[in-house]
Amino acid sequence: MISIKDLTKVFKTKDQDVLAVDKLNLSIDKGEIYGVIGYSGAGKSTFIRLLNRLEEPTSGEIELNDQNLTGLSKSKLRVARQEIGMIFQHFNLLWSRTVFDNIAFPLEIAGVPKQKRESRVNELIDLVGLSGRGKSYPSQLSGGQKQRVGIARALANNPKVLLCDEATSALDPETTDSILDLLVDINEKLGLTIVLITHEMHVIRKICHRVAVMESGKVVESGDVLDVFLHPKEKVTKRFVDQVMGDPDRENSLDVINENYRAGEVIQLHFVGENTNQALISDVSRRFAVNVNILHGKITQTQKGAYGTMLVQIDGEETEVKQAIAYMKTTSVEVEVSPDV
Amino acid sequence: MFEQLFPNVEMEDMVEATNETLYMTSVSVAGTFILGLVLGLLLYLSGPGGIWQNKPLNWVTAAFVNVFRAIPFIILILLLFPFTDFLMGTIRGPGAALPALIIGGAPFYARLVEIALKEVDKGVIEAAKSMGARNRTIIFKVLLPESMPALISGITVTAIALISYTAVAGVIGAGGLGDFAYFYGFQRRAFDVVAFCTILIIIIVFVFQFIGDFLSRKLDKR
Numbered sequence: 001m002i003s004i005k006d007l008t009k010v011f012k013t014k015d016q017d018v019l020a021v022d023k024l025n026l027s028i029d030k031g032e033i034y035g036v037i038g039y040s041g042a043g044k045s046t047f048i049r050l051l052n053r054l055e056e057p058t059s060g061e062i063e064l065n066d067q068n069l070t071g072l073s074k075s076k077l078r079v080a081r082q083e084i085g086m087i088f089q090h091f092n093l094l095w096s097r098t099v100f101d102n103i104a105f106p107l108e109i110a111g112v113p114k115q116k117r118e119s120r121v122n123e124l125i126d127l128v129g130l131s132g133r134g135k136s137y138p139s140q141l142s143g144g145q146k147q148r149v150g151i152a153r154a155l156a157n158n159p160k161v162l163l164c165d166e167a168t169s170a171l172d173p174e175t176t177d178s179i180l181d182l183l184v185d186i187n188e189k190l191g192l193t194i195v196l197i198t199h200e201m202h203v204i205r206k207i208c209h210r211v212a213v214m215e216s217g218k219v220v221e222s223g224d225v226l227d228v229f230l231h232p233k234e235k236v237t238k239r240f241v242d243q244v245m246g247d248p249d250r251e252n253s254l255d256v257i258n259e260n261y262r263a264g265e266v267i268q269l270h271f272v273g274e275n276t277n278q279a280l281i282s283d284v285s286r287r288f289a290v291n292v293n294i295l296h297g298k299i300t301q302t303q304k305g306a307y308g309t310m311l312v313q314i315d316g317e318e319t320e321v322k323q324a325i326a327y328m329k330t331t332s333v334e335v336e337v338s339p340d341v
Numbered sequence: 342m343f344e345q346l347f348p349n350v351e352m353e354d355m356v357e358a359t360n361e362t363l364y365m366t367s368v369s370v371a372g373t374f375i376l377g378l379v380l381g382l383l384l385y386l387s388g389p390g391g392i393w394q395n396k397p398l399n400w401v402t403a404a405f406v407n408v409f410r411a412i413p414f415i416i417l418i419l420l421l422f423p424f425t426d427f428l429m430g431t432i433r434g435p436g437a438a439l440p441a442l443i444i445g446g447a448p449f450y451a452r453l454v455e456i457a458l459k460e461v462d463k464g465v466i467e468a469a470k471s472m473g474a475r476n477r478t479i480i481f482k483v484l485l486p487e488s489m490p491a492l493i494s495g496i497t498v499t500a501i502a503l504i505s506y507t508a509v510a511g512v513i514g515a516g517g518l519g520d521f522a523y524f525y526g527f528q529r530r531a532f533d534v535v536a537f538c539t540i541l542i543i544i545i546v547f548v549f550q551f552i553g554d555f556l557s558r559k560l561d562k563r
């Protein structure tokens with residue numbers, strides 16, 4: 001769908017050359033939600049702006065839908081851009097136009113006749129959940145509603161790809177979630193490929209299928225979101241994973257647990273992304289004559305299932321406890337006996 | 342009452358002078374609006390980071406604007422005598438004042454236009470580009486509508502400057518209230534005529550200001 005080869009961008013400024021994107025290679029499949037995460041200055045915005053040539057690449061190639069974007073002339077690029085929607089951190093709506101007219105703008109650009117424009121805009125207003133707000137001006141909307149207009153506008157010409165540059169970074173957590181839900185909804189309903197830039201692992205966790213971690217203009221790690229969560233290799237990645245999984249209370253808990261729960265066994269369970277094993281605890285207590293005490297834990301849902309760790313105490317006859325643990329080890333949940341931080 | 346306060350004021354003359362002032366002002370405001378808009382757009386679009394970024398064009402436009410803005414209006418009228426004669430076929434009357442008024446007003450307005458355009462959110466222009474907009478679309482559907490309140494308040498300020506220029510244009514016998522106040526008021530020591538002309542000019546200025554403020558506020562949906 002999108003294949004990026006040796007993409008490089010150098011900004012020439014008065015005092016120095018800034019290498020913002022450095023020989024970046026990436027391939028993004030049709031219909032997936034691909035997240036790119038990185039800290040400020042990693043080159044994320046530059047990267048996504050290269051994808052529709054808002055920024056001209058210094059070198060390298062971008063192929064989108066079997067079309068070589070980097071080789072297109074200015075006028076062909078304009079047409080190609082109609083197939084690439086983009087939404088922005090600060091929404092970038094025209095304040096002088098109503099919601100309706102904002103969404104109609106890309107259709108005007110594409111030369112869609114008035115009649116068709118009207119029905120298409122109304123369809124989009126419904127799709128993003130803004131029915132009845134067509135005549136409002138952007139200044140009369142909340143941030144979340146503005147981003148919905150941005151999304152409707154980006155979808156107007158039925159693009160194949162949607163580029164999102166920090167689309168939720170200006171929104172509060174609840175609104176962020178509702179916008180992310182809308183993106184997933186659109187991805188599923190329309191089969192749209194989404195490329196999403198963020199510095200929040202939460203966003204990646206919640207909606208992305210695959211992720212690339214960027215640092216100093218390079219992709220340092222990439223893969224299925226769950227794999228990256230489970231086996232982060234690079235330091236940056238580990239820091240990002242900690243953002244959502246990090247659990248500062250765990251060490252304190254362990255101290256208390258080691259003192260107070262001396263009976264039976266304290267074990268740590270790693271849930272690694274399979275929905276089938278979420279009922280493990282009730283399963284174990286049903287099969288064996290043991291009590292399972294939940295002591296501490298954090299489980300997060302990703303697009304590919306649950307992920308997280310949990311500390312439990314298993315108490316009962318020694319043989320029963322042993323059998324229970326042995327049973328748990330046969331499942332896909334990873335079991336760690338007497339964990340110490 | 343009126344007779345006592347303004348013994349020398351002839352209503353008929355006043356109406357004629359007011360009409361001349363209004364004529365000169367409205368035509369020159371229209372001309373200044375168009376020429377100033379073109380010059381301001383050129384300044385902005387050819388400037389650094391603009392969609393027609395072009396150093397020589399930017400330099401020439403800026404030079405033109407700066408030179409004509411630097412010339413005092415009274416001297417500009419005299420300098421433009423040959424040009425006015427060629428263009429209007431006369432160097433007297435309200436029509437003869439128009440070239441000087443427009444050429445004096447447009448550079449001033451052009452700078453205000455440039456400032457107004459610079460205030461347009463870069464992100465919105467970028468969004469339009471990302472949708473595949475042509476430059477023409479960006480100018481007419483993004484830049485101008487998004488800066489309209491500032492363009493309107495700019496032309497209001499310019500219009501008020503032009504009203505006082507029309508009074509100065511009296512020196513070439515352009516007519517209008519300023520001319521009338523000087524020749525029929527001041528020179529005949531009929532100071533009531535001067536005062537009455539002043540009142541009329543102030544009223545005209547207030548009306549322009551009111552209309553400008555109203556439109557600008559009405560268009561501003563921010």
Ligand SMILES: Nc1ncnc2c1ncn2[C@@H]1O[C@H](COP(=O)(O)OP(=O)(O)OP(=O)(O)O)[C@@H](O)[C@H]1O
Nearest residue numbers: 011013018020039040041042043044045046047199
């Ligand atoms: N127009 C420009 N001119 C010069 N340097 C630039 C320009 N745009 C970006 N850069 C530089 O390129 C690097 C990457 O910037 P970029 O905006 O892509 O980072 P980012 O990952 O999006 O950061 P953030 O999370 O803060 O948005 C930075 O060092 C920045 O200073």
Ligand SMILES: [Mg+2]
Nearest residue numbers: 044045046166
């Ligand atoms: Mg950025």
